[in-house]
Structures are given as structure tokens and as C-alpha cells.
Amino acid sequence: MKVALAVWNGRISPVFDVSRQLQIMDVQDGRVVNRVTVHFANDHPVHKVQRLLDMEVDILLCGAVSRQMAAVLDSYGIRRHDFIAGDIREVVDAYIRGALPSAEMSMPGCFSRRNRRRAKNRKGKRQK
Amino acid sequence: MDTETTRQISPESAAAILDSISDGVFTIDESWRISEFNRAAEEITGISRQEAIGKPCYEVFRASMCEVDCAMKRTLKTGEPEINRSGFIVDAEGTRIPVSVSTALLRDSAGKIIGGAETFRDLSLVEALRKELSGRYQLGDMVSRSPDMQQIFELAAQVAASTSTVLLRGETGTGKELLARAVHGLSPRNKGPFMAVNCGALPDTLLESELFGYKAGAFTGANQDKPGRFARAQGGTLFLDEIGDISPALQVRLLRVLQEKQVEPLGGTAPIDVDVRVIAATHRDLEKMVEAGEFRQDLFYRINVIKIDIPPLRKRKEDIPLLVDHFIGRFNHIQAKAVKGVTGEAMGLLMTHDYPGNVRELENRIEHAFVLCENGWIEPRHLPEGCGGIKSSGSTAANFQDAVNAFEAQLIREAMRENGYNRLKTARNLGIHKTTLFRKMKSLGIAFPEYDGRNRMAE
Numbered sequence: 001m002k003v004a005l006a007v008w009n010g011r012i013s014p015v016f017d018v019s020r021q022l023q024i025m026d027v028q029d030g031r032v033v034n035r036v037t038v039h040f041a042n043d044h045p046v047h048k049v050q051r052l053l054d055m056e057v058d059i060l061l062c063g064a065v066s067r068q069m070a071a072v073l074d075s076y077g078i079r080r081h082d083f084i085a086g087d088i089r090e091v092v093d094a095y096i097r098g099a100l101p102s103a104e105m106s107m108p109g110c111f112s113r114r115n116r117r118r119a120k121n122r123k124g125k126r127q128k
Numbered sequence: 129m130d131t132e133t134t135r136q137i138s139p140e141s142a143a144a145i146l147d148s149i150s151d152g153v154f155t156i157d158e159s160w161r162i163s164e165f166n167r168a169a170e171e172i173t174g175i176s177r178q179e180a181i182g183k184p185c186y187e188v189f190r191a192s193m194c195e196v197d198c199a200m201k202r203t204l205k206t207g208e209p210e211i212n213r214s215g216f217i218v219d220a221e222g223t224r225i226p227v228s229v230s231t232a233l234l235r236d237s238a239g240k241i242i243g244g245a246e247t248f249r250d251l252s253l254v255e256a257l258r259k260e261l262s263g264r265y266q267l268g269d270m271v272s273r274s275p276d277m278q279q280i281f282e283l284a285a286q287v288a289a290s291t292s293t294v295l296l297r298g299e300t301g302t303g304k305e306l307l308a309r310a311v312h313g314l315s316p317r318n319k320g321p322f323m324a325v326n327c328g329a330l331p332d333t334l335l336e337s338e339l340f341g342y343k344a345g346a347f348t349g350a351n352q353d354k355p356g357r358f359a360r361a362q363g364g365t366l367f368l369d370e371i372g373d374i375s376p377a378l379q380v381r382l383l384r385v386l387q388e389k390q391v392e393p394l395g396g397t398a399p400i401d402v403d404v405r406v407i408a409a410t411h412r413d414l415e416k417m418v419e420a421g422e423f424r425q426d427l428f429y430r431i432n433v434i435k436i437d438i439p440p441l442r443k444r445k446e447d448i449p450l451l452v453d454h455f456i457g458r459f460n461h462i463q464a465k466a467v468k469g470v471t472g473e474a475m476g477l478l479m480t481h482d483y484p485g486n487v488r489e490l491e492n493r494i495e496h497a498f499v500l501c502e503n504g505w506i507e508p509r510h511l512p513e514g515c516g517g518i519k520s521s522g523s524t525a526a527n528f529q530d531a532v533n534a535f536e537a538q539l540i541r542e543a544m545r546e547n548g549y550n551r552l553k554t555a556r557n558l559g560i561h562k563t564t565l566f567r568k569m570k571s572l573g574i575a576f577p578e579y580d581g582r583n584r585m586a587e
Binding site: 065072107 | 173174175176179180183184186187188189190191192194195196216218219220221222223224279280282283286287289290292433434435436
């Protein structure tokens, strides 16, 4: 399983649309077995997505993602946990424990709002 | 004197002053954590003061400049304020809010730097007006204000730069070819040709020779070489409409072309290299066709690199007035007429129609009205019969109650469809009691569907 984290200053990069650095980890049996750092040459969404596809990333952990960027990620079928904030090690640890998304690791103002929407969608599906 | 005045301001008064400012204001301490967050900042970012205070500013503000070129960092470094730096922030819904940012240092009474203050202004309205003026509600020949379509316009502009295959999905008449043309127009290949082939309109053998071409003598009647569309689209874009309609044999050949980037004309001995970007489109559910074994999975993956779903017109009715204006402008130009627009009544009827034929149907309706209306305003009598569910009766304009009834009927039909024809759910969704729904359906003459949402055939 290849997990990519958009990083900056030891934390999750605040806005994925303009983030420049990616840490890609191989996670096997709950352990990080390999870690490489790659850079984005520019902020073009297709370039970013292509980079993720080239690196065979399974899931992206990142900060805020605009709807425009999210549409490109979705159109290429890239899964993600977005609007995450925090220290890289803590985020990786939470991901491995299956604790994402969580209130502690979410950007301010995002967890309750985004989860309310997710819960609403789930409820809607159940009713159908 | 200034210093004296500042000393006399209580924290409560300072907070009140901050809250009275219409620009967003926040301050940070030396560890880049938010220490003040005013009311306008709450409104613009959608984050409450309680959630913001004490958090790193870049995780609250989430601006495009935080990581690469932070205005506050510059100010702290140079001691000089930064004024009106442009960028955008991303709110919890993923909306990019354009902002202008100004920064200044915060010092204590001894002059020691204790942090910084940042003010920011929401430029959404300015940006919207700029969009309106520069025609950014338009992509190629498509116009839309609906958020879904705006997103598609931006996505199309972004994917245009890549060479990836694009799959456009949408009902007939939604503008798949227009979007394909727009992607081609925005791509670096726009100097090359744009070729469109409707795969559903040609029989298999004809489609094969149309796509791949043939050599003289390949079959009876092939007197000279004919290059296929792939070869003719060299350096440009090939739009394959109704890709779901091609036969399994042709699917195999198409897959080989996409993989190897070479075509072999019928009767040819050597393959030809092709540099063509393929945009495919379908109104069919290819995933289901793959499951049913009707469409090759490998070809599906090959064409489904980027997928764009174009919503039907009934899901973005807010676009109807804009589209009507767009078509009137175009037909006035083509037909040298001076039609001013549509009357309120006529627009009401146009708004209540279901548009199974989507934008193309709306365009046809306006074209029909242009035949009957020389100049002035398009009235209900100029519109084709069946528009809005009301028969146009010569000179009699539809009255207000008719328009209301037509709108109600439209709303109920849409809600029924969206709720899988389950009447209770439809009633809940519309916020009315189920008996009210039944009564309205009866009075509006809406037939109860044969198949209802409780998964049994109605008696």
C-alpha cells in the first residue's frame, strides 16, 4: 500500500492545490517500510495527479483541497483523506491505526462540517 | 499621544473595534498561532473564533500563499507591511475564495515585536463581476452559471493541457461534442484537426474503414487509398461519440490503436504511427456494460482515464435564462433578426419544461420561436406545443395559474423520479403530506407510475 502525504515544515501542507512536496511511504502490515520524498514541478492539477499516478499512490493524505482540485483527483480515481492537519508522524500513526478522519487531525472548522455532510449522505443512502 | 491612546483601550473595546471592521482580521503570536480572530474573519472563512484561537494560522487561514510566499513572514523579516497581496483561501467546503491580504507587525509598549496582524478582504464579488465581464461563464460554445458546470469548465481547462484520454458522459443533447471541441480548443493541439465520429451512426464495417482507412484494392470498390480518421486527426483530437455502441471486434482494434499508437489501414502491410488525443463520449452506463460483458474492461480502463459527467439541463435549470439569451443572440446574428428576448410568461413556460432532449431541445424551441417571431419579444404563442406541459393555444397566453400548475407538476415529476417513484419519500422530500401529494397528482393529471418505489407492480 502506497500512501502519499503532502508535507510542509514537518506537518501536512495546508493547501494541497499549492503544495510542493510529497512524502510517499510503503505501508506493510501496519509498518512504514520505505519512504521517499518527491517534488511537484508546478501547481497544475493534472501534473500533480500524474505524479501521484506515476508513483502508484493508493491513497493521498493532505490538507485543504479546493473543489477544482478535488474534481481532477476524482476524475483520475485517486482516493484521499483531505482537510487533515498535524504533525506528519502523528498523522501517519493515526492512518495506520485506522483513526482517520478524526477531530484532532482535522483542520479547524472542517471535521464537524464535513462529517455532518458525510453522515447526511450515509443517512440518505440508508433511506433509499 | 497614539501610544497613550492605545494603552487606554480595554481588551473589550479592542475586540469591539475589530468586530466592527468589515475586513477579516486576525493576529498571531510569535509561534504563528492565532490570538485574535474578528467577526468578519469568522464569516469569510466559516471558522468560529473558538475553533481558530490557538491554532497555527496556516491551518486556519489556508491561503495559497501560506506555504510558498507568506505575506506575514515577509513582514516579520523586513519589518515592512505588505499591502493587498492577492491569493485565495480554501474553506471547509472546498470553495476557493479570492482574497487580498495586508499584514503589519504587532509590537508591545516597549517596541518589541510580539507577533503580526493580518487583514484580508473577500474578493468573491469582484471576481464574479470580472468573470461576467470576461465571459468566463462560457467555455467554447457552452454557457453556464451552474456550480456543477463551472466545475466542469475548470476541469476541462485543466485536463486540456494533458494528453490523457477523456471520457465524457451525459444524456443526449447535453453538449458532449461541444465540450470535446472546447477541450481541443484549449489544448496545445488546437492547431491540429478536430475530427468527430459518431460510432453509433455507422455500421461496423463502414466504421472500421472510416476510423482506420483502407488501401487501394483492399476490397471491391476500393480504387484508391483512403486515410482513416485516426490518420486525418494527426496532431489533433479525435472525438468518438457513442463509444458504447461499437462492436466487440472493433473494440479490440480500437484498444490496440490506443495502446500502440499505431493504425493499420485495411489491406495495408505496415502500421502508421498516429499522434492523436482521443476524447470518447457515451450516454450509456459503460460500467454496467463491462459487468454484463458487453464492453471490454481493458478498453474501458484505457478510455476512462479522466471522466467528466455532464449534468442534464433539468438538473441545472438556473442555466435556462442564460442559454435562452445565448441562443437568441446567436439566432439574431445568423438570421439577421432583432428579437429582444422572451416575455416573463414565455420564460416561465420554458423553465417548467422537463427537457428530455436537454440543451439541444431548448435550442430547437428557441429556433422554432424565431420562425414565428420576427422581432420584439418571444411570447408563449411562439413556443412549440407541449412546452412546459401547456398547449399553446394560438393567441391566448397562458395565465398565472397554468404556469403555477405546470411548475408544480414538473416539481412532482422530478421528485418522484429522484425518489425512485416512492410516493411517501417524494412527499417527505417536497415537505408535504402524502395525501396532499396524491391530491395534487390527481388534480394535475399526473399518472401514477406502473412501477412504484415499494418494488411491486401497482395494481
